[in-house]
Amino acid sequence: MAKAPRSGPYICGIDAALDVVSGKWKGLVLWELHAHGVRRFAELRRALPGVSEKMLTQHLREMEADGLVHREVYAEVPPKVEYSLTDAGASLNEALRPLGDWGRERLQRQGLEVRPVAERP
Amino acid sequence: MAKAPRSGPYICGIDAALDVVSGKWKGLVLWELHAHGVRRFAELRRALPGVSEKMLTQHLREMEADGLVHREVYAEVPPKVEYSLTDAGASLNEALRPLGDWGRERLQRQGLEVRPVAERP
DNA sequence: TGCGGTACTTACCTTTTCGTGAGGAGGGCG
DNA sequence: CGCCCTCCTCACGAAAAGGTAAGTACCGCA
Numbered sequence: 001m002a003k004a005p006r007s008g009p010y011i012c013g014i015d016a017a018l019d020v021v022s023g024k025w026k027g028l029v030l031w032e033l034h035a036h037g038v039r040r041f042a043e044l045r046r047a048l049p050g051v052s053e054k055m056l057t058q059h060l061r062e063m064e065a066d067g068l069v070h071r072e073v074y075a076e077v078p079p080k081v082e083y084s085l086t087d088a089g090a091s092l093n094e095a096l097r098p099l100g101d102w103g104r105e106r107l108q109r110q111g112l113e114v115r116p117v118a119e120r121p
Numbered sequence: 122m123a124k125a126p127r128s129g130p131y132i133c134g135i136d137a138a139l140d141v142v143s144g145k146w147k148g149l150v151l152w153e154l155h156a157h158g159v160r161r162f163a164e165l166r167r168a169l170p171g172v173s174e175k176m177l178t179q180h181l182r183e184m185e186a187d188g189l190v191h192r193e194v195y196a197e198v199p200p201k202v203e204y205s206l207t208d209a210g211a212s213l214n215e216a217l218r219p220l221g222d223w224g225r226e227r228l229q230r231q232g233l234e235v236r237p238v239a240e241r242p
Numbered sequence: 243t244g245c246g247g248t249a250c251t252t253a254c255c256t257t258t259t260c261g262t263g264a265g266g267a268g269g270g271c272g
Numbered sequence: 273c274g275c276c277c278t279c280c281t282c283a284c285g286a287a288a289a290g291g292t293a294a295g296t297a298c299c300g301c302a
Contacts, residue, residue: 003288004288008171010224010228011149011169011170012148012149012152012221012224012225013220013221013222013223013224013225013226013227013228014148014149014151014152014217014220014221014224015148015149015224016224016225016227016228017220017221017223017224017227018142018143018148018220018224020224020227021139022139022143023289024289024290027133027135027136027139028132028133028135028136030135031133031135040248040249041248041249041250042247042248042249045249048132049132050129052290052291052292053249053250053251054250054251054252054290054291054292055289055290055291057249057250057251058289058290073249076248077248077297077298077299078247078248078249078298078299078300079248079249079250079297079298080248080249081248081249081250088227091223092223094219094223095219095220095222095223096135096219096220097219098215098216098217098218098219098220099134099135099138099139099216099217099219099220100133100134100135100138101134101216102134102138102212102213102215102216103131103133103134103135103136103137103138103139103141104133104134104137105134106134106137106138106141106209107131107134107137124258125257125258144259145259145260161278161279162278162279162280163277163278163279173260173261173262174279174280174281175260175261175262175280175281175282176259176260176261178279178280178281179259179260194279197278198267198268198269198278199268199269199270199277199278199279200267200268200277200278200279200280201278201279202278202279202280
């Protein structure tokens with residue numbers, strides 16, 4: 001069960017965009033892929049503290065189905081899979097940047113901690 | 122139970138911002154309030170096709186707690202409650218605009234229908 | 243031989259979210 | 273006297289999302 005294709009029609013663009021990024025880790029995956037360009041499964045897993053393998057694969061598959069990430073499988077042993085952003089994923093990340101700025105400002109205003117995962121762009 | 126204040130720390134700004142807009146109707150509420158400035162409960166309800174009263178009040182309360190919307194209660198009979206965006210809510214909407222554009226482009230690219238709720242800004 | 247690393251899948255369970263339907267207080271309307 | 277209007281609140285469940293743990297298949301390393 002990948003994901004129900006959404007019952008009704010979208011009401012506006014925000015609606016459609018949020019549908020694609022909502023998910024506990026999707027924003028972070030986008031972020032990480034944007035910061036590093038290409039990442040392997042285990043690298044992403046290490047980058048997202050607390051994510052389970054199941055959730056990560058599930059989110060990656062959904063994002064692949066949504067055309068946000070590209071999945072390159074190398075038929076090797078041991079297996080090797082590389083994930084990267086598609087053009088749509090990259091443009092989504094661009095569109096997401098003001099939102100990220102807003103969120104960071106908000107965190108500062110509230111004196112909340114931010115746990116940096118890796119160097120940020 | 123308003124909402125659990127989020128267990129762990131946020132990892133980046135996108136994380137924090139998404140936490141505040143994720144919810145089936147929050148994006149639409151923001152949109153509607155941005156388009157009209159001030160709306161009453163029943164007006165919002167009519168504007169969001171399919172929303173239940175419970176969900177609408179719940180989302181409005183959460184957004185109020187998050188400092189996104191202002192809630193003005195008039196001690197009248199019949200009751201009258203007006204909702205409007207706070208400065209934080211307005212700036213969030215600004216930050217959300219590129220995302221909305223992205224979503225609309227995406228919808229066009231996929232030939233999906235968009236059901237307009239009201240005149241858009 | 244046994245363990246760790248690769249990238250998953252599967253089954254099962256808990257938590258969160260969403261929806262449905264009821265009720266309620268104080269009026270106006272017929 | 274009911275019934276509808278306002279804006280909610282509460283109780284009950286279904287559905288979705290997320291978490292846990294195990295299994296798969298192959299290899300390198302000690």
